Amino acid sequence: MCGIIGVIDKQREFMDGSALRDSLSIMNERGSGEGAGYAAYGVYPDYSELYAIHVFYDNLVEPKTQVEDLLETWGMIEHDEEIPTWEQNGIRKIHIPWRYFFRPKTRLMQRSRTPDDEIVKYIVMEVNKSIKGALVFSSGKNLGVFKASGWPEEVANFYRIENYEGYLWLAHNRYPTNTPGWWGGAHPFNLLNWSVVHNGEITSYGTNRRYIESFGYDCSMYTDTEVVAYLMDLLIRRHELTQELAVRALAPPFWEEIERMPEKEQKLTKALRLTYGSAMMNGPFAIAVASPDSMVGFSDRIKLRPLVIGEHDNRLYISSEEAAIRTIDSSITNIYMPRAGDPIVGRTIA
């Protein structure tokens, strides 16, 4: 069991993180105090063209030197600093969160259509696999993930989340069941512009992991959610599927449902199932995925985890519980539960 809440403002109007903290705290019983986190888009307007790379360091000696050597090999660190934190009773600061604003040297990666993204992806994988005592947990442009082991309010206050302003937020309250709670295992998970929060478990993790690793992604966080971030990056950035089709590949309809579809839709859905058989996710899950211009929510095909959607003016909300949405927006009237497996997509229009 976990709690998720996400909101996107389609006109990119900014909200500070305090409402998300209050909303996530309503669902404290969905967590166990072992992990909470927030992802916010639009938080680094002064460095919006640079990759904001967040790293957890165990110490500031060897791991930091090695990470900085790698960054400087592949590009330029234009600015870096410790991510400010404030001591909380419930949080043991076992890692030091650091951030870099990084400009890759595009010419070093010629074979890709998105060379800068490929360089940063390579760096993230390399650090997380090979550099002991360093973990990159956020690597997109003009966005940041802020997470730790603790309760939602503690983690929010640790980072003073109210000091950050974003037009799109994801937040997560974790109840780890299959792997230990640790800072890197807290959600959101992020790679480049993709951030993911997830309630449930992906029982097809083994198959999905083998599939995604064959495309050069390394799973290093001891938990199933990271494959979702990598699958979204593969299907949407590299294979150029729409969000809707990517979700249909990950949580496809059952064969008997496909048989009842009109011919054209049937053909498309069959092709997706056959092409992305190893990307299909099984098990109970509700997931919200963010990118700079969209937020997508979907659940597993037989709805084993809750998912509630709210819409009000320019805002779309995705949550585990209606009360969490109403905590942010008390005057909202359009609240509903989407059909299992159906993607709910909110896109920016500004």
Next chain:
Amino acid sequence: MTQITINAEGMHYTPLNKLIRQAVREGVSEIILDNVMGQRFISDGLIGDVKITINGIPGGDLGMFMKGPTIEVFGNADHALGNTMDDGTIIIHGSSGDATAHSMRGGTVFIRDDIGYRGGIHMKQYEDKRPNLIIGGSARAFLGEYMAGGLVIMFRLHDDTPYAEMGLASGIHGGEIFIRGTVEEWTLGIGSSAREATSEDMEKITPYILEFSKHFNLASSFLLNSSYTRIAPVSSRPFAGKYTWE
């Protein structure tokens, strides 16, 4: 008759439930809860003859193990309301989440609008304990899954097409479901069968139609004059031979 009002704003469910229990012990007959926002487990295990009015959005497991009270909610409810409820009444002026009336064993739940997936999962009955789940709107897939007893009635007030959600009464081995109108053949789950409701069936469900109409201030004639489909188990042991060989 005494009445008290509790402002639940910002209150955790534990102190809230303590206040409710204390009031019931002191003989209060009506409790109004204002500004409820996501507090789960409200009125769980509560025994007594008390009316609880909730203004707001209660969290999951509302009225779990409850024995006797009447709860009326002016708002939507979350997951698993009426979970293993023993006796009493829950009336929701709105919708409710997944696993509504989960494992319910007595009493009656009225939902004005829709419910989520797996409504009435594993409802049961024993001698005179017979739970009822009455739904004004529609239910998502797996309604009455593994149902072992009790009665589900669904009016689908805003739909005229045949019911089309998969896994209807999948694994049902007791109890019965009535759905206004018809159901698509493929919706029927393992071990369930459907036929048109008879006049005898109508006699059985009429009191619930009247009570539903009264709670939500609707004219009952439309519901009384509609035709219904009855879904019931094919056998009391749909999975005999699935895990063991006899």
